[in-house]
Amino acid sequence: MDKILQILSELRPDVDFTKVDNLVEDEVIDSFDLVALVGELCDAFDVEIGVEDLVPENFNSVQSIWNLIQVIQEGR
Amino acid sequence: MxxxxxxxxxxxxxxxxxxxxxxxxxxxxxxxxxxxxxxxxxxxxxxxxxxxxxxxxxxxxxxxxxxxxxxxxxxxxxxxxxxxxxxxxxxxxxxxxxxxxxxxxxxxxxxxxxxxxxxxxxxxxxxxxxxxxxxxxxxxxxxxxxxxxxxxxxxxxxxxxxxxxxxxxxxxxxxxxxxxxxxxxxxxxDADKMKYGLQLILWGYFKKLVIADRAAVVVNQIFGNYTDYSGAIIFFGVFMYSIQIYCDFSGGIDIARGIAQGSGIELAENFRRPYFATSLSDFWRRWHITLGSWMRDYLFYPISLSKPFVKLGRKARKRFPGRTGKILPTSIATFIVFFVIGLWHGGNWKYVFFGLYNGVIITFSLIYEPTYQRICDRLHINRESKSWYAFRILRTLAIVTVGRYFTRGNDLVTALLMIKRTILYFGTGSMTAATISTFGLSNSDWAVLIVSVMVMIAAGVLEERGGNVRVELEKRKPILQIAVIVIAIIVLTAFGIFREGYIASEFIYRQF
Known part of the structure; x- marks a missing residue:
């Protein structure tokens, strides 16, 4: 979780990600941020995030991103 | 029924x-x-x-x-x-x-x-x-x-x-x-949904028949005879087209959404006050939203997450540590998306240019965002101030308006010639009463157009501040609500549909 927080904070230093959820639905992060974030997550966790995973529910909070990575790591 | x-x-x-x-x-x-x-x-x-x-x-x-x-x-x-x-x-x-x-x-x-x-x-x-x-x-x-x-x-x-x-x-x-x-x-x-639907239909027809079709007269005159006018007037004509195309397209969408709403069906939102956008990418999140989100989900994401792009991203992050490396693949994908958005409008080089124009500006603003921020800091610009906010809105409107030269110009060459004339002969003629009379609208038409645009802007400002015209209307007494609908119908019949000499033009976007 800390790793995800660090990636998010580097990507968008202007946002306190510990306090916000609904990141995608409230447009806190846009599609450009999302693609950059996926690239960083794939590198950091050695996972493959597919286009079908790019739904708001998977990226709305640090917790939901963590859940997605765990699901992918466990082989879905 | x-x-x-x-x-x-x-x-x-x-x-x-x-x-x-x-x-x-x-x-x-x-x-x-x-x-x-x-x-x-x-x-x-x-x-x-x-x-x-x-x-x-x-x-x-x-x-x-x-x-x-x-x-x-x-x-x-x-x-x-x-x-x-x-x-x-x-x-x-x-x-x-x-x-x-x-x-x-x-x-x-x-x-x-x-x-x-x-x-x-x-x-x-x-x-x-x-x-x-x-x-x-x-x-x-x-x-x-x-x-x-x-x-x-x-x-x-x-x-x-x-x-x-x-x-x-x-x-x-x-x-x-x-x-x-x-x-x-x-x-x-549901009487409420029927009422909401009717309100939306009337609002759509107001934008289409009272504003867009009036602005179209001026636009057609200036675009059709641009060599007769100075650069400033050509720019004014293109600006009028910005008003026309918004009222035409969003008016049509309001009518469609209103008809569906009357039957209890909610169609997706397609506009969110695009001319209040503070950047070009913000504009594209507010303009033709359903096309933008289609492009995002079915083109931008698949390209950005494709194997070649993921590889490119890894290489870019290693080669250019920091921001450039992170956004390089995204920028290329953005460019491709705007090229396709341009082409979506039709098979014509002017649309290809329109797409590339948007793609170049958005890509550059992505890459050079830190530079812009440094410039703002050096100039001691308070980025939270209202004047800076207003400046960003006007700047975006100007950028969007320049893009309209391509979409409305007859072809690419004409669009480029119009841009050339706008720059080289910007101040060669003033907006005199005689010039305005050549645009084809009477004084009363201008008055109707200006007041109507102001009404639309006022509604936009209210909604930008988190308000909602319908909710505000809902708070009033039923008699007042009915009066507003009756007035809207009167305005439409007096200044829209039955006005002599006017034909309700077809919607511009139906050709796409």
Whole structure:
């Protein structure tokens, strides 16, 4: 979780990600941020995030991103 | 009204019949294309659903090593089905919309080498709303392929999803998971929804008939005779076109959404006060939202997450540590998306330029954002101030308006000549009463136009601040609410529909 927080904070230093959820639905992060974030997550966790995973529910909070990575790591 | 009178179980049949009737009225021949797109996407989705079901069944009987192999096999089969459906639909769109453009461009290139070879032309009129329903139905197939939802089993219900008459002319481009269940499920008569629908229809007609069709007179005059006018007046003409196209397109969408709302169906939002955008990317999140989100989900994400782009991203992050490395692949994908958005408008070099113009500005603003921030810091600009906010809105409006030279100009050369004239002869003529009289609007028309635009801006400001015109209206006494509707109808009949000498022009976006 800390790793995800660090990636998010580097990507968008202007946002306190510990306090916000609904990141995608409230447009806190846009599609450009999302693609950059996926690239960083794939590198950091050695996972493959597919286009079908790019739904708001998977990226709305640090917790939901963590859940997605765990699901992918466990082989879905 | 018939919709609410029939048994609720068959309400969707009434909607389908009305949609068929609507489409048949616009031409029997072109219904073939609609049937083709509906049939291919319905069958493709059905096949994808069956493949997924087979895959699940087989998975339960296999060891983990075999599972990987079978998964790969099914993945290939499903990819084949989705690619076939996309090729058939976009192939059809290409032939109808872009073949002439490609053939003409190739012929021009060939004529530099030889005159003996001529590429044949085909003369088919673009069927009504084809870009919109092909995008809607292919989006559905891709969603089923991605496992977002199960395919529709009933071909007639699916046909209703694609054919639903309010949206077929110019969208909004609906998503199956948001729209289909609303169309299929029964609806009770709801006086509030009917009232909201009526309000939205009137607002749409107000924008279309009172504002857009008036602005069109000025726009047609200036664009048609731009060599007679100074640069400043040409720019004014292009600005008027910005008003016209917004009121025309968003007015049409309001009418479509209003009609659907009256039946209890919510169509997707397509505009969120785009001229209040503070950057060009913000503008594209507010303008033609359903096309933008289609491009994002079915083009931008797949390109950005494709293997070559992921590899490029890794290399870029290593080669250029920091911001540039992170956003380089995104910037290239953005550029491709805007190229396609440009082409979506039609087969013409002016649209290619329009797409590239937007792509270049957004890509550069992404890459140079830290530089802009440093410049602001050095100039001690308070980025939270109201004046900076207003400046950003005006700057975005100017950038968007420049893009309109390409979309409204007759062709690319004319658009570039108009831009040249705007720059070189900007102040060569002033806006005198004599010049204004050549635009073709009477003083009273100008008064109506200016007041109407101000009403629209006021509504926009209220909504930008988090308010809502309908909610505000709802707080008033019923008599006042009725009075507003009556006044709106009077305004429309006096200054819109029945005005002598005016013909309610067709919606601009129906040609796309």
């Amino acid at each position: 018939i919709y609410f009178m029939v048994p609720r179980k068959i309400q969707w049949v009434i909607l389908l019949a009305a949609s068929c009737f609507f489409y048949l009225c616009s031409g029997v021949k072109i219904i073939f294309f609609l049937l083709f797109s509906t049939a291919t996407t319905f069958l493709a989705a059905l096949m994808l659903g069956r493949l997924s079901a087979d895959q699940k069944l087989k998975m339960n009987q296999l060891s983990s090593d075999e599972k990987k192999l079978v998964n790969e096999l099914f993945k290939k089969k499903k990819r084949l089905v989705v690619v076939a459906a996309l090729l058939l639909n976009f192939g059809l769109l290409f032939i109808l919309k872009y073949y002439g453009f490609v053939a003409e461009s190739l012929q021009a290139a060939l004529s530099m080498v030889t005159d003996s070879f001529s590429i044949p032309q085909i003369g088919i009129l673009l069927p009504l709303g084809i870009s919109f329903y092909i995008f809607q139905s292919t989006g559905y197939v891709i969603d089923v392929y991605r496992g977002k939802y199960e395919p529709d089993k009933n071909p007639f219900k699916f046909a209703l999803f694609v054919w639903f008459f309010p949206q077929i002319v110019q969208g909004p481009i609906g998503r199956h998971d948001k729209l289909a269940h609303q169309l299929y499920s029964p609806h009770r008569f």
